[in-house]
Amino acid sequence: MNASMLLAVPSNNPGGLAAQVSGHFGHCDLFTLINIQEGKVASVDTVANLEHGAGGCVAPVNLLQDKGVGAIVVGGLGARPMQAFAAAGITVYYADQAALSKVEAAVSGMLAGKFPQMRPEQTCKGDGNCHH
Template identity: 70%
Template sequence: MEATMTLAVPSNNPGGLDAEISEHFGHCDLFTLIQIQDGAIASVDTVANVEHGAGGCVGPVKLLHNKGVGALVVGGMGARPMQACADVGIAVYRAELLGLKHVKDAAAGLLAGSFALMRPEQTCKGDGNCHHH
């Protein structure tokens, strides 16, 4: 992990460290942005998600890229937004959300190195069987 990095976590309103993690990347209310500096949380901000229109979840990826996000913790996401993240240099970490409820849990897990990078075969296939994306 870089010395300074911005982490994004899909969140339910109102966002922030105590907010619940959203189970749906593309349809989350907002993203909590966590500035990590030297292995610790330096600041926390939120940014409203963009409309999930044509192009699927690529709009939120562009939003996060424009905000300088370097890492994203998700329970799951589709192949298209995952590829879009790769294209702009956002590392996607997959966290089983069953044990995570709040944004602070996702931040702590990332800082502890508990999450692996998401693999293409772990993406949601759009068949309705993927609950967390």
């Protein structure tokens, strides 16, 4: 992770560092956006997720790209948004959902370099057995 970047974490309302991490990227209430400068949290903001229609997991990717997000940490993700993140230049990091309860844990893990970049073969296959 870069020393300075805008990190997104899919979150449940009301968002912020104390919020629960959402278990489903495309259906999260909102995204907590953490501005990291020199390896420290400089500011925290939120942005509401978009309505999730058919193929709607790409719309939030475009929203995050428009906000200047450079990375996102997720516990799972489908293949289409994974491809969209790659095209948008947003790095996707994987964190086991059992280890991620609060947004602040996601931020701490990112700052400590604990989360690997997610690989395409880790994406959900749309069979209903994936919780993202």
